Amino acid sequence: MLRNKTIVLGVSGGIAAYKAAAICSKLAQAGADVRVIMTESATRFIAPLTFQTLSRHDVIVDTFDEKDAAVVSHIDLADRADLVVVAPATANIIAKMAHGLADDMLTTTLLATTAPVLVAPAMNVHMYAHPAVQANMETLAGRGVLFVEPGTGQLACGYVGKGRLEEPEQIVEAIHRFFMEEGQLRGKKVLVTAGGTVERIDPVRYLTNDSSGKMGYAIAEAARSMGAEVTLVTGKASLSVPNGVSVVHVESAQNMLEAVLERLPGSDIVIKAAAVADYRPVEKAVQKIKKNEQEMTLTLVKNQDILQTIGSMKKNQFIVGFAAETERIDEYAMGKLLKKNCDLLVANDVTQEGAGFGTDTNVVRIYDKNGLVRALPIMTKLGVARELLTLIAERTVKGEGTNK
Numbered sequence: 001m002l003r004n005k006t007i008v009l010g011v012s013g014g015i016a017a018y019k020a021a022a023i024c025s026k027l028a029q030a031g032a033d034v035r036v037i038m039t040e041s042a043t044r045f046i047a048p049l050t051f052q053t054l055s056r057h058d059v060i061v062d063t064f065d066e067k068d069a070a071v072v073s074h075i076d077l078a079d080r081a082d083l084v085v086v087a088p089a090t091a092n093i094i095a096k097m098a099h100g101l102a103d104d105m106l107t108t109t110l111l112a113t114t115a116p117v118l119v120a121p122a123m124n125v126h127m128y129a130h131p132a133v134q135a136n137m138e139t140l141a142g143r144g145v146l147f148v149e150p151g152t153g154q155l156a157c158g159y160v161g162k163g164r165l166e167e168p169e170q171i172v173e174a175i176h177r178f179f180m181e182e183g184q185l186r187g188k189k190v191l192v193t194a195g196g197t198v199e200r201i202d203p204v205r206y207l208t209n210d211s212s213g214k215m216g217y218a219i220a221e222a223a224r225s226m227g228a229e230v231t232l233v234t235g236k237a238s239l240s241v242p243n244g245v246s247v248v249h250v251e252s253a254q255n256m257l258e259a260v261l262e263r264l265p266g267s268d269i270v271i272k273a274a275a276v277a278d279y280r281p282v283e284k285a286v287q288k289i290k291k292n293e294q295e296m297t298l299t300l301v302k303n304q305d306i307l308q309t310i311g312s313m314k315k316n317q318f319i320v321g322f323a324a325e326t327e328r329i330d331e332y333a334m335g336k337l338l339k340k341n342c343d344l345l346v347a348n349d350v351t352q353e354g355a356g357f358g359t360d361t362n363v364v365r366i367y368d369k370n371g372l373v374r375a376l377p378i379m380t381k382l383g384v385a386r387e388l389l390t391l392i393a394e395r396t397v398k399g400e401g402t403n404k
């Protein structure tokens with residue numbers, strides 16, 4: 001699987017640098033062309049000769065040690081890489097990456113590359129938990145950098161906790177997974193809706209719901225990393241838009257309907273993870289409503305169902321709906337799938353721990369018109385997104401999604 005893939009392996013200076021030798025060896029055995037860059041401090045823990053022998057290539061430490069006069073090494077490696085892996089990644093290298101510093105060969109290459117980057121952090125438990133490190137990782141994740149989280153256990157510094165470099169087998173598996181997923185949706189135009197709609201009562205008050213946008217944003221991010229051209233139509237959400245994703249901000253269900261209808265003809269796949277208000281106030285007051293009366297009656301009118309509308313007019317699009325349920329999941333999910341003419345429907349029981357609104361995880365059941373297709377255990381919303389998109393990729397390759 002890794003044949004013809006160039007993987008730049010960046011090794012930074014932590015005790016776990018010795019584990020990078022196993023990563024290098026396994027990648028080379030799997031057929032990858034592995035190019036190793038070490039930081040100066042990494043060479044204090046393990047000799048470049050180890051990586052040179054395992055990768056069968058020169059190891060670069062010094063930016064100015066140009067071995068081939070025909071190329072500029074850091075640009076050449078940056079351009080050649082199909083993937084850059086930083087393992088182990090110290091708190092220092094993570095900070096440099098987050099802030100765009102380029103003061104050695106590894107950071108310069110990281111800044112010059114347009115290839116995807118996978119980072120496997122390793123450090124002391126308190127360093128890992130430090131808000132500065134967490135903020136730097138969040139910044140990087142927001143730019144599309146992938147992470148293999150450290151494991152929990154006995155650390156070299158004597159502490160027990162989270163911070164140990166994940167085992168080489170797991171890191172190599174993540175790399176395999178990356179190449180397996182990458183490109184599955186290349187050439188596809190994916191439209192994702194996320195967040196909650198806002199239905200105005202007056203200029204300062206509105207009706208909305210608990211959607212954070214996390215599920216839809218995770219789908220947009222995963223679709224992008226699988227090669228799709230992604231447009232995210234988002235209601236209320238305070239998340240950063242994943243790198244490389246086009247965004248359309250909307251407020252109400254009506255705005256979302258217009259944004260989706262405009263983009264439907266140019267989309268191959270539409271995934272509706274947004275929590276759209278079923279009703280809106282009949283009238284929106286132009287001025288702030290005064291509290292003159294003891295009681296106030298708000299009359300609501302039904303919003304047009306966006307999913308049902310596109311389900312009824314779809315041509316070749318593959319349509320995926322979501323359903324937030326609190327009971328009789330299978331029955332309600334199947335009812336919505338059929339009524340709204342979806343190709344797949346993802347139901348989450350929002351009463352379940354770790355599922356639904358606002359959480360970082362979800363527990364979903366995926367249906368097609370014949371019934372349950374997959375019941376996923378609790379996993380991160382990004383994990384759910386990847387599973388869902390892999391299923392969609394399999395089905396769209398088979399040509400499903402045509403009008404029926």
Ligand code: PMT
Binds near residue numbers: 277308323357
């Ligand atoms: O955003 P998070 O905090 O991460 O939470 C994720 C989520 C719980 C919002 C998400 O997983 C989810 O379940 N989204 C759908 C929520 C919802 O509105 O479900 P519903 O059963 O009311 O609607 C069913 C489907 O019809 C949905 O795809 C919805 O987008 C769509 N719909 C509903 C009403 C309407 N007027 N137009 C629509 O398109």
